[in-house]
Amino acid sequence: DIQMTQSPSALSASVGDRVTIxxxxxxxxxxxxxxxxxxxxxxxKLLIYxxxxxxxxxxxxxxxxxxxxxxxxxISSLQPDDFATYYCQQYNSYSTFGQGTKLEIK
Amino acid sequence: xxxxxxxxGALVQPGGSLRLSCAASGFTFSxxxxxxxxxxxxxxxxxxxxxxxxGASTYYADSVKGRFTISRDKSQSTVFLQMLSLRVxxxxxxxxxxxxxxxxxxxxxxxxxxxLVTVSS
Numbered sequence: 692d693i694q695m696t697q698s699p700s701a702l703s704a705s706v707g708d709r710v711t712i713x714x715x716x717x718x719x720x721x722x723x724x725x726x727x728x729x730x731x732x733x734x735x736k737l738l739i740y741x742x743x744x745x746x747x748x749x750x751x752x753x754x755x756x757x758x759x760x761x762x763x764x765x766i767s768s769l770q771p772d773d774f775a776t777y778y779c780q781q782y783n784s785y786s787t788f789g790q791g792t793k794l795e796i797k
Numbered sequence: 798x799x800x801x802x803x804x805x806g807a808l809v810q811p812g813g814s815l816r817l818s819c820a821a822s823g824f825t826f827s828x829x830x831x832x833x834x835x836x837x838x839x840x841x842x843x844x845x846x847x848x849x850x851x852g853a854s855t856y857y858a859d860s861v862k863g864r865f866t867i868s869r870d871k872s873q874s875t876v877f878l879q880m881l882s883l884r885v886x887x888x889x890x891x892x893x894x895x896x897x898x899x900x901x902x903x904x905x906x907x908x909x910x911x912x913l914v915t916v917s918s
Binding site: 692723725735740746785786787788790 | 834841842843844847856859892897903904905906908909910911
């Protein structure tokens with residue numbers, strides 16, 4: 692099974708900050724990686740697929756990059772609505788989620 | 798508009814059974830893989846089970862293999878998760894999730910609202 696490791700597990704930042712979250716796969720997954728945002732009590736929401744493709748309606752301040760085993764999600768200028776938990780998911784071989792990164796207000 | 802509506806969550810004793818349902822609408826049901834993803838209270842997401850658009854292929858996480866069975870009914874546009882021999886550690890919100898392909902290499906583009914399963918004596 693492919694393991695996904697996110698870092699950091701938690702992150703404190705301020706509105707307007709640039710934030711980067713990293714996701715590492717235990718073996719190469721090419722660009723078969725998605726990112727989701729989840730707010731408390733709600734289902735996850737798709738942000739990015741195929742490592743760098745923005746889902747429809749997702750603000751352009753979100754971007755994804757990477758291939759192989761290392762990937763990043765970047766939020767260029769944090770907005771109040773962005774404070775949430777973020778998960779990466781590999782879908783190269785069945786599926787595995789990272790453990791999540793909780794983004795909190797500083 | 799795509800809609801996924803889960804039902805069937807409940808409080809059940811350890812060793813008990815439960816069947817979750819997910820009624821789908823707004824897309825060609827047999828054209829897409831469907832999955833169940835769970836989230837224990839305060840924890841992360843876990844991919845539990847998946848089924849191909851045709852129903853011919855299935856996947857189970859090791860944590861549920863041999864206890865859970867996924868199936869789908871084309872006539873009802875519904876996917877099911879039959880859960881047997883439930884354990885305390887199966888306590889979670891279970892989300893129904895629509896894939897983006899029939900089976901191979903898909904991510905989730907739509908999620909249900911979730912249904913809570915609590916396993917406790």
